[in-house]
Amino acid sequence: MxxxxxxxxxxxxxxxxxxxxxxxxxxxxxxxxxxxxxxxxxxxxxxxxxxxxxxxxxxxxxxxxxxxxxxxxxxxxxxxxxxxxxxxxxxxxxxxxxxxxxxxxxxxxxxRPPIHTTLGIGNTYSTGELVDFTEKLITRTNTLQKEITGNDSLAVQLPYTRQDIYEMSVSGYARLATGYPGLSYTPPSIKSSLISLPLTYMGYSGYLNPFTNEAQVNSLRLDYRYPLITCHEEAHQIGFSAENEANFVGYLAATAHDDPYFRFSGYAYMLRYCLNEVFRRDKDRFADLKAKIHPGILSNYEEVALFWSTYENPAEPLFKNTFNAYLKANNQADGIRTYSYVVALLVNYHKEHPL
Incomplete structure (x- = not known):
């Protein structure tokens, strides 16, 4: 040249x-x-x-x-x-x-326009609406946990391999696309990351390679979140760059699935977001809501928290700050904090589509 x-x-x-x-x-x-x-x-x-x-x-x-x-x-x-x-x-x-x-x-x-505009739903909510939705989400998640394990004190363990989950995830999008053709996902390209260990030390569960359009899932640990994380990365592939929107679309695909483990993954994963938001707004209401959650679900949360705690390191905040700067540079003004926007999407979407 x-x-x-x-x-x-x-x-x-x-x-x-x-x-x-x-x-x-x-x-x-x-x-x-x-x-x-x-x-x-x-x-x-x-x-x-x-x-x-x-x-x-x-x-x-x-x-x-x-x-x-x-x-x-x-x-x-x-x-x-x-x-x-x-x-x-x-x-x-x-x-x-x-x-x-x-x-x-x-x-x-x-x-692109924010997804709440595309769906014609609101993007704000009151504390009362949040608490009401979280209670319904707890009921739905508790029901699935008991259905799967037969005991409200047992954590949900996935009976599938990673490859099983990748192949099964497509049917969730197929069901979702019957009502939302724009969310069709074909052909699939979802894989276990070759750099899962470095991703874990950086604090990431997966990522989309924007140059090859391959979705990578951190495969170091197979836990209840795996189906939702898979659907999240696939949401990136169909054009939802913002993390909060990919979370929401991934949730829709997981909970539209006919498999109870996928649905549990979607509901349990998003329940944590809602609980965190309740805690931020009203700690007393948070304590009341937490008491209604089956012990088995809390065990699932504890297992995941323990896993990530073993990989905490001084460099992780640097990677998170770098990603935060990346989000801000790409039209996500609040950086990582924009993840909480998914709660607004959940609350307002389910006003039109009750749990």
Whole structure:
């Protein structure tokens, strides 16, 4: 590549940023022409190409990228002192190419209209509405836990392998798509991450590779959350970039499933979000609600908490702060705190579709 072409590519990052910021101001345009236009074609092409491969191609690409980055700095550190512009130009060329590919292949979905607008539901709720919904969610979760275990004191243990869950998750989306065609999920491309141990130390349960459209699940531990996490990552694949919206769509897919373990996963996972929000607003009401939850469900929560506590490390807050900055840079103004938005979606959605 000529020096002139490298300079043009390096400087192209500036107009790219401007274009993305301008498109962010017209979310309906993004939804019509990108999220519901070219993106489904790109995503399906990626999944048809890579979905059949039993391991994560994206994980391997990330590992290779790490090696190349280290090699680049080792080989070019002298260039930084002698010709700094050429050193930084090489970096900007890569950044410009990744920035373009990221937004073309997935990232523009961050700028689509919020899902509560698309569904025509509210996005605010009172404490009374939250408590009322949480009580109903506790009843539904308790019922499923007792149905599965036959004893309200036993934690739910999944009888499936990871691959079973990946294959089964598709039917949840198939049932969901009968009422919401835009939530159709085909073809599947959901895999166990090759870097599950590093993901655990970073505090992540999974991720979507935006360059390959492969959904990776942290496979280090198989617990009650696994079906919901799988559906969450698949929600990213069909175009819901925001974490809160992927949580909500994943919940809808899991609870639409005909399998009780999937439904339990969805209800129990979201019950924790609701309980956390009640605790933040009214600690006395939280204590009353917690007392109504079956001991087996609390055991499920304790098992998960114990697992993650064993991998706590000084670097985890750094990774969380990095992800927080990433969310803010991609139209999630409140960063990680936007996860609580899923509670508003749950409360308002179930006003129209009671539990």
């Amino acid at each position: 000529s020096d002139k072409m490298k300079t043009i590519l390096a400087l192209s990052v500036i107009p790219q940023i401007i274009v993305v910021k301008l498109l962010a101001r017209v979310p309906d345009f993004v939804a019509q022409y990108y999220s519901n236009g070219i993106y489904p074609l790109i995503a399906k092409a990626c999944r048809y190409t890579l979905g059949w491969i039993p391991f994560s191609v994206g994980d391997i690409l990330y590992m290779l990228a790490g090696i190349f980055i280290i090699r680049f700095f080792i080989c070019n550190i002298r260039l930084l002192r002698r010709r700094p512009w050429f050193f930084f130009r090489e970096i900007l060329v890569v950044i410009a190419m990744l920035y373009f590919t990221f937004h073309l292949f997935w990232g523009m979905n961050y700028y």
